[in-house]
Amino acid sequence: MAKTLKEYPITTASARSKLEPGEYARRLDADAAIWYRRGKRGGVWFARWRNHYDGAAYKQAPVGPANDINDKPTDGLLTYLQAEALARQIVNKARAEAKSAADGPTLTVRLAVDAYIATRDAREIRRAGRTVRSDAARRLSRHVLSSPLADVKLHAMKESDLTGWRAALPDALKATAVQRTINDLKAALNACYDANRAKLDPSLRDIIKHGLKAESVDDDAGVQIARSNQILTDAQVGVIIAAARAVDEDVYRLVVVLAATGARFSQVMRMTVADVQRDKGRLMIPSSRKGKGKSGSVPVPVGKDVLDALLPATTGRSNDEPLLMRERYERVPGKIEWRPAGRVPWWTASELTGPSGAWKDIKVKASMPTVIPYALRHSSIVRGIRANLPIRLVAALHDTSVQMIERHYGRWIADGLENLAAAAVVTLIPADESNVVELGRR
Known part of the structure; x- marks a missing residue:
């Protein structure tokens, strides 16, 4: 694409109005572009790209209808800047999916939590000298593995996935229990990231940090705030x-x-x-x-x-x-x-x-x-x-x-x-x- 792609003036509605029906592109990177297809009844945007990891054929995905009237945001119609931003999201997500698949099984919150539970249980068994289940296993099984968050893929995880999970925790759960569960989940995700840095985006660390940021709850190993009684x-x-x-x-x-x-x-x-x-x-x-x-x-x-x-x-x-x-x-x-x-x-x-x-x-x-x-x-x-x-x-x-x-x-x-x-x-x-x-x- 880098050698043969011809770019056209499609960044404004005025410029697009002068084009004949057909397809016109603007480069996003060496192997990706946003395309404008002009028809008799209006134009549409779509993205076309090739993954860096597998070198396979180009892939294509629709972005949305174009706003060919003006360059102002309109419900249901996309300006060039809006379409470009969405196209980049589509390309980045698809490439992340392809990279994850090429590097092995797709990592999910469930896999990260399961690995963490196994580590914690093994540690408790060594200390106790008998088969036991860790407190972290009970908390994570009850509040994470049974939630929609468990199936979220790590390479596609957003802060909103973590904050949404946090908001959905039972109201009856004590503040200290909530914080322990959050701490366990944070440890599980960070451990998975550390073990798989080559296949995960560095931004995941910040997503975990901010999505599970501690609130103003003091938890001295489960201490209830000291009251007079x-x-x-x-x-x-x-x-x-x-x-x-x-x-x-x-x-x-x-x-x-x-x-x-x-x-x-x-x-x-x-x-x-x-x-x-x-x-x-x-x-x-x-x-x-x-x-x-x-x-x-x-x-x-x-x-x-x-x-x-x-x-x-x-x-x-x-x-x-x-x-x-x-x-x-x-x-x-x-x-x-x-x-x-x-x-x-x-x-x-x-x-x-x-x-x-x-x-x-x-x-x-x-x-x-x-x-x-x-x-x-x-x-x-x-x-x-x-x-x-x-x-x-x-x-x-x-x-x-x-x-x-x-x-x-x-x-x-x-x-x-x-x-x-x-x-x-x-x-x-x-x-x-x-x-x-x-x-x-x-």
């Missing part, structure tokens, strides 16, 4: 611990660690026997998996009462064994009956808070029908703030950021600073001015 007094924490002990010894030890450290469940469940350092009066809490490049543990001082409560979980056990265990039950074949099936580590928070979890019994025994497990973390953070610990230290002990502490617990920080300021107040005005003694003058 979630900040417990030391006495209320004690009631919860006592209720947990009345329910089950394994649950009791779990709740003790959550209350004493303010750690997340996902951290506590990874503790080993070696993380109880009785001689140093502390627990070593594994760092959270939030963010990149994090490893190691956070030392958290605890009292002798906490160490004594954990003594049965450490006595006679190897240092590398999981610290917190629970009894697992299995159904007796052919009966509506359950029997013990050995002890296993705690794995997911739902084992505590789910329909069959012990937290519902704890709430009943503690007479706290609305209390949530995360209240123990909230209360631990506020306890440190009220003790006038530096905010940076409170953040470090709870494996989070100063910014998160300031955003979520600003009210209690302000109270603590007010108390400090009040302690610095001194009496300046004498009680009885008649007792004022004039100082000698020099």
